Amino acid sequence: MADRRPQRRRGANEPDPPGTAPRRAALRLIDAILRRGDPLDIAAHAATQGLGGADRAFAIAIVSEALRWMVDIDALIDGATAQQLPDDVKSRAVLRIALAQMLLLKSSPHAVVSTALPLVAGGPRRLVHALLSRAQQEEWALPDRASLPHDVAARWAAQWGDGVADAAAKAWSAPPPIDLSFAAEPPSDKWSDGVALAPNHLRLARGRAVESLPGYGEGGWWVQDLAASLPARLLGKGDGRRVLDLCAAPGGKTMQLAAAGWDVVAVDASAKRLGRLSDNLDRTGLTAQVVQGDVRVWEPETPADAILLDVPCSATGIFRRHPDVLHRIEARQIADMAELQAALLDRAAHWLRPGGILVYATCSLERAEGEERIAAFLADHPGWAVAPVLANELPGGIIPDPSGFVRTLPGMLADVGGLDGFFVARLRAPSG
Numbered sequence: 001m002a003d004r005r006p007q008r009r010r011g012a013n014e015p016d017p018p019g020t021a022p023r024r025a026a027l028r029l030i031d032a033i034l035r036r037g038d039p040l041d042i043a044a045h046a047a048t049q050g051l052g053g054a055d056r057a058f059a060i061a062i063v064s065e066a067l068r069w070m071v072d073i074d075a076l077i078d079g080a081t082a083q084q085l086p087d088d089v090k091s092r093a094v095l096r097i098a099l100a101q102m103l104l105l106k107s108s109p110h111a112v113v114s115t116a117l118p119l120v121a122g123g124p125r126r127l128v129h130a131l132l133s134r135a136q137q138e139e140w141a142l143p144d145r146a147s148l149p150h151d152v153a154a155r156w157a158a159q160w161g162d163g164v165a166d167a168a169a170k171a172w173s174a175p176p177p178i179d180l181s182f183a184a185e186p187p188s189d190k191w192s193d194g195v196a197l198a199p200n201h202l203r204l205a206r207g208r209a210v211e212s213l214p215g216y217g218e219g220g221w222w223v224q225d226l227a228a229s230l231p232a233r234l235l236g237k238g239d240g241r242r243v244l245d246l247c248a249a250p251g252g253k254t255m256q257l258a259a260a261g262w263d264v265v266a267v268d269a270s271a272k273r274l275g276r277l278s279d280n281l282d283r284t285g286l287t288a289q290v291v292q293g294d295v296r297v298w299e300p301e302t303p304a305d306a307i308l309l310d311v312p313c314s315a316t317g318i319f320r321r322h323p324d325v326l327h328r329i330e331a332r333q334i335a336d337m338a339e340l341q342a343a344l345l346d347r348a349a350h351w352l353r354p355g356g357i358l359v360y361a362t363c364s365l366e367r368a369e370g371e372e373r374i375a376a377f378l379a380d381h382p383g384w385a386v387a388p389v390l391a392n393e394l395p396g397g398i399i400p401d402p403s404g405f406v407r408t409l410p411g412m413l414a415d416v417g418g419l420d421g422f423f424v425a426r427l428r429a430p431s432g
Helices: 020-034 040-047 053-068 070-079 090-103 109-120 125-137 150-160 162-172 226-233 252-259 271-284 331-351 371-380
Strands: 178-182 195-198 201-204 221-223 242-246 263-268 289-292 304-310 352-362 406-408 422-428
Touching: 020 040, 020 053, 020 090, 020 109, 040 053, 053 070, 053 090, 070 090, 090 109, 090 125, 109 125, 150 162, 178 226, 178 252, 195 226, 201 226, 221 252, 221 271, 226 252, 226 304, 226 352, 226 406, 226 422, 242 252, 242 331, 252 263, 252 271, 252 304, 263 271, 271 289, 304 331, 331 352, 331 371, 352 371, 371 422
Parallel strands: 242 263, 242 304, 263 289, 304 352
Antiparallel strands: 178 201, 178 221, 195 201, 352 422, 406 422
């Protein structure tokens, strides 16, 4: 039952309660993601302007958890209201971020309510207050795992089966562990709490700031999911040979290739992202030629021995780290990305020496951006062939599929923290 006790109205000039600023930023952020379709990491810059580091982190944490559990939070809201609130009204957004704080971040209920009401701004304050009071009094709870958006669950079940869709929901329920790639094998005395899943790679439990980890200043490692490390691993040792790392920023694969002895040309269209790549190279002491260029129009001066093409994609495979992606990406964006990927792959194919190797990679869980894209490429490019990936080239627990490709899916390595979703194909150019 709604709380019908009289409520004191805030005066127009009355200051917000302490702690309202990061919640107001969270409201701006979730609106930018859900209404405009902006990626969380880009929208966060504008939405959190003027906040200190702790408040900015809190605003992002609120929104990340609200997005991760939004299907289930909405079910609680709808089950407690006689008339369903439209998805685009501010009161639903306020309730989403307030319940994320109360049920997931375990914020003080009093702080949640007192900072939520100013955000309604002329809307149904009584309704918001009543629902948050009910949530506290009735001890609302979320299920054991977060539910995927219904269209995503149906799409992945159709592509990969119900088991993978269920594993994805389980994986989405909490942020993933921290993975580090190393330029050389890490010393065991400094990393006794890490789990070695592959050469030059460690997995750590969450809860530690990356900047506080051993050797951050010296730059012997960088953050990179194990699945994201696979494309560069499949090129092996460089021995001074030349490789084009296309769509390279922010540079994890560039650093892998440089550490493996390749002469790397790292190309990306974004000057800002290339700035991050250059900073990462400076921190690690690794070297690469950094080039700003749009692969759709850029041309290398000479053919390369190898190419790593990590194409722009829907990014649905990194949903554990970016919970906004499953609320933003629909069939239209997937089709648009597949068209762009086809164009980039076709251009890159002309930049290899005869018999050279091209590794195509995408952090997508959509067949249209992976298996179907490579099948279409091979059909249109006679002489090109799959260079099959062998099981002994991959970390334990990851095996190539029968076509010689690598596809990492939710549920793989679940007992040690799981993997991002990736597709990797290794192709060989005609010999002449």
